[in-house]
Amino acid sequence: MVLESFQVGEGDVPTVMLHGFLGTGRNLRSLAVAWSAADPRRRLLLPDLTGHGTSPALPPNSDLYSMARDVVDTARAQGIDGPFDWVGHSLGGRVALAASLHVPEAVRSVQLMDIAPGPVPGDLSESGKVLGILLQAPARAENRRAMRAELTGRGLSEPLADWLLMNLVTEESGVRWRFDRQALADLHSRVNGTDLWEAVERKDGPPTRCIRGGRSKYVTDADVQRMVAAGCPVENVPEAGHFIHVDAQPAVLAWLR
Structure with a gap:
């Protein structure tokens, strides 16, 4: 399935940026524009995830893996061949982790913005x-x-x-x-219950790293210890909440670069 999307930058380093639950690609536009200006090598693709924004509706029983496949289909439709970098906030990060497991040929690296690989507790x-x-x-x-x-x-x-x-x-x-x-x-309950630790802890996975907001509860100290032990470094931004790219865009931009 090809998703609604737009691009920022015209470089030769393809990168997909994925928004969180109930968001759209526009949520990351400001960060993408700043990143493109700082690193003109980047070609940034920002889709509306399946069922979000103006992309096609969610098929029955959609999950993180089908959503990841839709992102890859969209990148291919835009002429992006081979593996590319994935940057995802919240749900977008979980889609990126699912991609590294199920479409590894399309994943060069994964960068997580305030999300951990484990199931998200309801509270x-x-x-x-x-x-x-x-x-x-x-x-x-x-x-x-x-x-x-x-x-x-x-x-x-x-x-x-x-x-x-x-x-x-x-x-x-x-x-x-x-x-x-x-x-x-329905999607929310399915994707929050998915365990994606394998994507981080397997030996042959792509380079993965994370940045978390110090005021957010999505990435716990226990998550940090387990991620770091698996070779996934985690950077902490004390003043930021879950919407870390809004609360601390300069810090996120420096981390991305």
């Missing part, structure tokens, strides 16, 4: 809390302001509400959600 999943509120919201509203009020009235912060509103489609009768919320909820 640590910020995306799960956001998803719960999203599922409670109406399918349609009169306008964006009305939908924003629905989200914030259920306890979602204004910045997160505005982020979700990027997924609204405007029609004559008002606004509606672009994505299938229930399909994403």
Whole structure:
């Protein structure tokens, strides 16, 4: 399946950048532009993952491995042959790890932004809390302001509400959600339960490294110890939360370079 995507940079080092759950490729545009300016060798491909943004809907029983295959199909459709570098935030990082296991011929390296290889406990999943509120919201509203009020009235912060509103489609009768919320909820439970430690701990895997936000709970100290022991270095950014590329873009950019 070929996904909706856009590119930044025209270099000869192909790199795919993958957003997190409920996001789109646009979430990483600012980081991609800064990285391209700092390293003109890069050719950065930013897709909307399957079921997200304006990409095709999620087929039944989609998982991390089918999503990884869709990313590879998209890269090939854009003329990217051979292995390339994978950079993923949250869900995007888990897709990258799945790719290293199931389409290793397409993976030169994996760089994880605030995500660990193990299953994500439900009480640590910020995306799960956001998803719960999203599922409670109406399918349609009169306008964006009305939908924003629905989200914030259920306890979602204004910045997160505005982020979700990027997924609204405007029609004559008002606004509606672009994505299938229930399909994403089903995907969420499947992908969070997937154990991907093999991708990091096997001897013949691609180089893998991680950067974590010190205020985030997604990569625990125990995760760090296990990743480092497996040869996956982890850099800590104390002032950053889960959206590390937003909270500390200069630090993330320096790490990427």
